[in-house]
Amino acid sequence: MAELTVGLLLYPEFEILDMAGPLECLNILSVYMGKKLDLHIISDTMDPVGPGTREDGSSTFAGKQLYVPTCTVHDAPSIDLLIVPGGPGSVKKDVMKPFVEYIRKLHTDAKPPKYFFSICSGSLLFAQAGILDEQSATTNKAFWTNITAQGPRTKWIAKARWVVSGNIWTTSGVTAGIDGMLALMARIWGDETADGVEATMEHNRAREAGEDPWAEKYGCEDVLPVDK
Template sequence: MEVPHRVGMLVYPDAQLLDIAGPLEVFARTARWLQARRCLAVPAYSVELVAASAGPVATSSGIAVVARHGFETEEAFDTLLVTGGIGYASACRDAALMAWVARHAARVPRLGSICTGALVLAAAGVLDGRAATTHWDYLDLLAAQAPGCRVDREAIYVRSGHVYTSAGVTAGIDLALGLVEQDWGRAVAVAVARELVVYRRRTAAQAQVSRFLEAERRGDRFGELQLWILDHLGGDLSVERLAQVVAMSVRNFSRQFRARMGETPAAFVLRLRVEEACRRLEEGGASLKDIARQCGFADEQALRRAFRRQLGVLPQAYRRHTTAA
């Protein structure tokens, strides 16, 4: 790159500070990493804030950020992101802001939103005919406000053409790392994630609500059972054992489980075991034999069969892809 890739972030009163700082720090850290490791003469990225008018903008945390540009300045950004936060509703009613978003959405090469920033894009008509996501607690609102949008209720972030939307708050970091990977490759994205001490870079398709949180939200015997399963993935999780844990007959348990969970107990357990095996493979170190045993598979061959059936790849290939640096 001969000039920095300009990343702009649209901010407004009562925006979420982490929605702003998290993604922008990814780009800034990437620029520093590339200058130090690749000896780039020019920073790979520059980051700038834009608001209705240049100057300080108060976030919902009480900390103010300073916008360099106002709407009167027609800046040409390479990537434009829209923050989320509790101020999104007021932003959606701001005619000048809506007009500015719609105008720039039509010409910026890459447009994205963090968390409830997707509702701002929806209000500006940007998401019509596109797939999108947002914070899990606002998915129904996004579907209601943008009936022409295909709402993805699971993904960490979604790409639809040149428009990217991310799930809640810290998912903006995952989106930013995904954009860095597009620009500079996976090795750079992984290295930056490590410098930021991000536990791991989540893929776009990874569920935004963890199985533990999902189980805790249920608040019924099946939620308690789900937590129990997650703590006993390496043990006996036959339908007989699960029915015993919740003190139900096998027949009644199987029927109620499928009605409430949308799949059979065996399919549910297998999915959780594969997800846990994925996590352990991404962490590296453990052998396939150990991972198979820890996740409740009979042997390595059973692990391979489950991966091929559910993910379409073998465990070794999955590990190489997710740990390459």
């Protein structure tokens, strides 16, 4: 039996490293450390999905990078951890509707995931699903103003590599997903395990959530929730 069953939510035009960074942490945990993990790749259809648009087909560089779903938002099994990457596609509300609805229903399910985990603008899907209402979160600093404006009921924390609010983990831009996933691993399996994954990756992780230089670089400030 798996120690952790992971659901990776992929939509057209997701950011590759948002997905690949946390997934590589889990690969190392499974392959080199013997943890029993299971994975479901979830999309809106069973068609291959990647960082290009579906209209691109295989005609662009990004369009040639395709991942094959194992299930859809309509028939996905129970999971312990939901991972939602960001990317250009996350702001396309019409395309995101089935993904946002899946997150909303999953959050209110009789047996919801133990952890919700977003990277970069993936937090926008959480906000639109309503699971960040009156919660603290963070997101990509380069696009801070645009993203936070679309989550008016969330308390957005600027100087944060990741933010934990109950069972919801949100991380900053792109590579922050690695640091956040290592922090989650430390929470679940302890620091020694997270340190081992970090060393195997040859990655110097942020050890404190507030270790974030990018908020200052991009002039980001906290955004308080707006009352209805």
